[in-house]
Amino acid sequence: MSSPAPLQPPSLRRRLLLFLLVPMLVFLLLDAVITYAGALAYSNRVHDKDLADEVLTVAQMIRRYGIQSELSPEVRFLIEYDPDGHNHFSIVSRKRGLLDGHGRFFNIRPSIGQAPSLYDVQTPHHLLRVAAYSMPAPDDPGDVITISIGETLQSRHRNARDILLLSIPMQSLLIVCVLLLVWFGVDHGLKVLNPLVERLRRREHELEPITAEDVPIEILPLTRTIDLLFARLKRAMQAQERFLADAAHQLRTPLAGFRLHAERALANPADTKDALHHILRLTERTTRIANQLLAISRAQSRLANGSELPLLDLAAQVPGMVALRVPEALHAGLDLGYQGPDKPLHIQGHADALQELLDNLIDNAMRYAGPGRSATVRLGPCPDGGAELVVEDDGPGVPEALMPRLGERFFRVPGHEGPGTGLGLAIVQQIAQLHGAQVTFGRSEAGGFKVTVRFPPPAAATSP
Template sequence: MSDTDAAPVTSAPPQPWLYRILTPDGRQSLRRRLLAFLLIPLMLMLMIESLITYAGALIYSNHVHDRDLADNVSTMAQMLSKENVNGEISAQARFLLDYDSEGHNYFSVSSQKHGLLAGNPQLQPPSAATGDPTLFNTTQEHRKLRAASISIPAAHDPSDKLTLTMAETLRDRHQRAREILFLSIPAQALLIAAVFALVWYGVRIGLRALDPLTKRLAAREHDLAPISDVDVPVEILPLTRTIDGLFARLRGMLALQERFIADAAHQLRTPLAGLRVHVERAQADPSPATVNDALEHIQRLTNRASRTSTQLLALTRAQSPEHETGVHALIDLGRFIPELLSLRVHEALAAGVDLGYDGPSAPVWIDGDRTTLQELLDNLIDNSLRYAGRDSIVTVAITIEDDRQVCLSIEDNGPGVPAEFLARLGERFFRVPGCHEEGTGLGLAIVQRIAERHRARVHYLSSNEGGLRVEILFPPAQTGKG
C-alpha cells in the first residue's frame, strides 16, 4: 500500500508542555490535567511576585542610597564651609572626594567667583539650593548616575558661594535589590510548593467523590437505569445526564429488538406450522393432485411469511430512534403523490380497482422524508387494494385546510370498517373481526408511526360511499423553499 492509500491518522489536540511532562505515557488523566493547569498559574504567580519584590526592593534600595548620598554631601559641605578656600580646596578634602571603590571620581566643587575648583567640569547640577541637598539624575560617560548637590557660603568671602556636587553609579542600588530578591525567592518558592501540595491533596480527595458512582456502575450487569443520583457531583452532571440519555436510547433499542423478536415468533409461527403440515402431507401422499395442492398452500404461506417479515422490518425501522434524527427536506406533494400512484396503476388494474387522484395543480409543500412517505402511501394503497374488493374505487386526494395544514387522504367505497373499530385501526396486529382477507395487521401501524415522525395526525373515518377514509394532516412546511 502506498503512502497515499494509507488511512488518515487523527492526531490528538495539542496539550500544554507541562501536561505532556506530567503524562509521559500519553494517557489522559483528569487529575494530572487539573494539576497541570493549576501549576502553570502558580508558576506565573511566582514570576510576577518576584518582579514585584524586585521593584519594591529597588525602591527601598534607592531610598537608602539617596539618604546616604545626601548625608555625604552635607558632611563634605560642612567641612568645606570651615576651610579658607582661595581658588582651591585642601588636600584632605580632595582625598575624601577622590576616593571611590570603583576608581571613578564623580564630584565637582565650584565657586561662584573662581569657577571650577576641583572635580569633573561636566558634573553640574541643574540648580543647587542652600540648606538641604538637591537630588537628581545625570549621565557621565554613558553611565547613569544619581547625584546630590548643595550650595554653601564661602568661609573667606561671604559674598562668594560654593557648590558641591557628588554622584554615584546605580550598581550598588541594583545589587542590594537583587540580594533582597534572592533572599525572598526561597520563601516564595516554598510557599508555592506548599500550595501545590495542598492542591494535589485536594484534587485527590475531591476526585474520590466519583468513587460511589464508579462502584455503582461496576456493580451493574445489564441494568440500564439512569445513573444520575444525589451523590453525583454537580460538575459531572452533564456527563451523567448524557450517559442517561444514551442508556434511554439503548433501552428503547433493546425493547424494540425484544418486541421484534416476539412479534416475529408470534406471526411466523402459524405459516411455518402450515408449511410443515403441507410438506408432511405431500410426503405422505406423493400423488400429483396432493403435491400440487400442497405446493399451492406452501406458496401462499410463503408469501404470507415473506409479507409478514417485510412488514415487521418496516415497522421496526419506523419505530427505530435512528429515524428520529432523519433530515427532512421540502417535498411537493402535488408532484410526489401522482408519481408514486403511477407506479401502482398496473397493480390496481390487476386487482380490479379504479385507482384515481384528486389534487391541486399548484405545489403543495411539506417537510418530510421521501423514502418513508413512499412507504406510508404504499401501505395505504395496499390496505385499500386488499380490503376494498374488486370493482371498487380508491381515490387519493390532497387538500389544504384553513389552518394551512395539508391533508393527504385515501378513500374507497368498499365494505368499510364498523364504527366501533375505527379507533383501533393503527394498533399493531389489529384486524377487524370477520375480515377474511389475508393480512398482518401491521400496515396501518406503520402508517401511524411514519405520520408521527412527520408530526402529522391520522384520522380513520367512514367515507361517504360507505367505505374507509384515512386522513393524514401534515403541519405547514417550515423549511424555506430557497
C-alpha cells in the first residue's frame, strides 16, 4: 500500500499573491461590466439626442414641403435611408388619422410646442426607442400632426461593445503591470527576512536573542517569542550543565570510597565485614546526594520552563506536609510542632515543590538542632497579601559570620560532623526562586536557627 504524499508546507509568498491577485481579477471583471454599462449609457444619450434631432428635422421639412396623403420624397429619403436605419415611423393627423408609417406601434401624442418625447415600444421582433413630436399642420392650423420615429437598440449595444473592446486592452495592460508589480513587490518585500535567516543559518550552539534593528515590525512578535524560547532553553541547558557538574563533584568521593573499601576487603578477608559497613554508609550517602541533586534539578527545570503556577492554599497544605515528618522527627529526638491560621492563605505554587522545600528545612533542623531539641513550623499572612513560612529551632544556631554563605551549594557549617551534603538550603533557595519568594536566614528567639520564606501574593490579588 503506497504511503500518502507528504503535505506541502504553507507558502507565505503564495498566500500573499493569492490574496492580492484573485481580488484583482475579480475587480477586472467588475470593471468590464461597469465600463460596458457606462458605454451603453453614453451611447443611449448620443442616440437619443440624434433621434430627437431627426424628429425635429423631419418636422421642419414637413413645414417646408407640406404633406397630403403621403410624405414627400425628401422626407421619406431622410427617414428610410438614414445611416442608422430608422425605418420604423408614423405620421398621424388628428383629423385625418395615419398619414404614413406604422401607426399601430406608436401611441404617444405629445403636446404642441413640447420637446420630443422619448419612450420604448416593444414590437413582435424588436424593442424600439421612439422619439415623438407634435406640431400644427402646415396646411390646416386647426389640425395637429404627430411625428414618431423609432430605431432598434442594436447600434447602441454595438457602440457600447466597441467602446468596451477599445478599453479592455488598456485595462488589461494596466492590470498586468499591476500584477507584475505585486509579484516583484512581494518577492522583494520578503527579502527583508534574508538577514534574519542568514544569522540563524550561521549559528551552531548560540542561544542569544535574534531580534535586531533589521527585523520587520510585522514579525517582531515571532522573533520575540523565539527569543523567549531560546532564553528558556538556555536556562535549561545551564541547569543541566550545573547538575552534571554537581553530580560529578559530589559522587567522586563516595565512588573513591567504594573502590578503597572493596580493595581493602579483597586484600584482607578479615576486614570484609568492616569494609561492607563502610560501603553501606557510603551507599546511603550517595543515595542522599542523588536525591538532593534530583530535587535541585526538578526545581531548576520548573524555573526554566517559566510556566504559570496554579493557585494553592498553604493553610490547607502545610499541616499535612508537617504531619508526614512528625514520626521521623520523634525518632530523631526532635519535637516538631506547627502553628498556622484557620483561614485560607493562597499563593501560586507547586505542592510537590513546596513539600521538597519544607522537607529540606525540617531535615536541616533534625540534623543541626540535635536530639532533645524542638522545632516549629509557623505559617501566617504578610501585610502585602502574601504568605510567610518560618521554620525555627532552639539548637546551637549558626554564627553570624557564616549567615551570608548559607544557601551556597555544598557549603556546610564547619565543626558539624553529622550526615549532610550542603545541598539542603540550596534546594530551598531554588524552589523559593521558582515561586518568586524571598529566603532569609537568622536566629530564632530561643537562640537557634531560623529560616523565613516570604511568598508574594497571588496574581489575582495584585491585578487592578
